[in-house]
Amino acid sequence: MKITVLTENTISKNIEKSLAEKLKAEHGLSLFIETENYKILFDMGQTKLFLENAKNLNINLKDVDFAVLSHGHYDHGGLPSSENDFLGITAFLNINKTSPIFINENAFSDNYNASKKYIGLDKKLLENPDFIQRAIFVGEEKEIVPKIKLNACNKNEKIVPINTDGLCQLKNGVFVPEDFSHEHYLLMEENNKKILISGCSHKGILNIVNWFKPDILIGGFHLKSLDTENQSDIKILQNLGETLSSYKTTFYTCHCTGESQFAKLKSILKEKVFYIGTGDTLDL
Numbered sequence: 636m637k638i639t640v641l642t643e644n645t646i647s648k649n650i651e652k653s654l655a656e657k658l659k660a661e662h663g664l665s666l667f668i669e670t671e672n673y674k675i676l677f678d679m680g681q682t683k684l685f686l687e688n689a690k691n692l693n694i695n696l697k698d699v700d701f702a703v704l705s706h707g708h709y710d711h712g713g714l715p716s717s718e719n720d721f722l723g724i725t726a727f728l729n730i731n732k733t734s735p736i737f738i739n740e741n742a743f744s745d746n747y748n749a750s751k752k753y754i755g756l757d758k759k760l761l762e763n764p765d766f767i768q769r770a771i772f773v774g775e776e777k778e779i780v781p782k783i784k785l786n787a788c789n790k791n792e793k794i795v796p797i798n799t800d801g802l803c804q805l806k807n808g809v810f811v812p813e814d815f816s817h818e819h820y821l822l823m824e825e826n827n828k829k830i831l832i833s834g835c836s837h838k839g840i841l842n843i844v845n846w847f848k849p850d851i852l853i854g855g856f857h858l859k860s861l862d863t864e865n866q867s868d869i870k871i872l873q874n875l876g877e878t879l880s881s882y883k884t885t886f887y888t889c890h891c892t893g894e895s896q897f898a899k900l901k902s903i904l905k906e907k908v909f910y911i912g913t914g915d916t917l918d919l
Contacts, residue, residue: 638917641665641685643889647912657691660913663710664890676702678711683726699734705834706818707742715757740772741817749801787819793842855890863895876903
């Protein structure tokens with residue numbers, strides 16, 4: 636299996652300078668996954684940078700067999716598009732004319748940040764006939780093809796409570812704490828390995844690794860709000876790193892984890908955790 640980071644918050648420090656200069660980063664995530672039999676697009680960032688970067692990485696997204704949206708936030712599915720500027724999901728629909736998009740049935744919930752700014756998906760997609768024809772709305776779980784499936788784990792027992800970080804939903808005119816029921820995870824099995832892809836791990840990275848116990852976990856850990864100068868937050872990161880180290884999982888993290896937060900985890904997990912940026916490729 637081969638996984639390429641099409642867009643992430645940073646440009647990889649591991650690639651050649653000539654390539655790095657051609658790529659751009661943004662707050663968002665998009666991964667191109669090649670299994671033995673399928674080509675998969677996981678998330679589409681917030682703009683169309685994933686398309687531009689794919690070209691510079693010699694990846695043809697017209698060849699994608701199916702796409703997966705991890706959850707209903709704009710930095711994974713795209714900002715609102717206009718007639719002249721296609722972004723995120725709309726940009727992908729415009730260049731790939733056949734791929735279905737697997738999306739959680741709750742993905743279009745009214746999601747807001749702590750400042751009560753809307754951070755959900757572009758609702759105009761629900762008026763787009765092409766999207767409606769190709770979207771496959773997924774409930775609690777779905778086998779896409781043998782050994783590749785989606786799980787939302789909304790009914791699973793949690794070993795730690797969800798930290799909403801102030802994120803909320805508007806329901807019946809009232810803001811309530813997010814439950815992240817719109818987030819699901821892509822589990823793939825290949826070469827006797829369980830590989831899990833998580834967009835932001837909003838339901839808690841400890842819960843997720845405990846539910847799946849994968850050999851490899853790739854995605855954001857949603858730790859960016861933790862202050863690495865604050866002793867109580869440092870303690871949270873330390874405890875997290877120590878607990879993650881008890882699992883046999885290798886972690887490749889990015890996006891909403893945060894670079895300074897990653898550095899703290901790296902000091903604990905050593906060669907069990909790595910940061911991946913735009914342009915990086917994993918051969919698993």
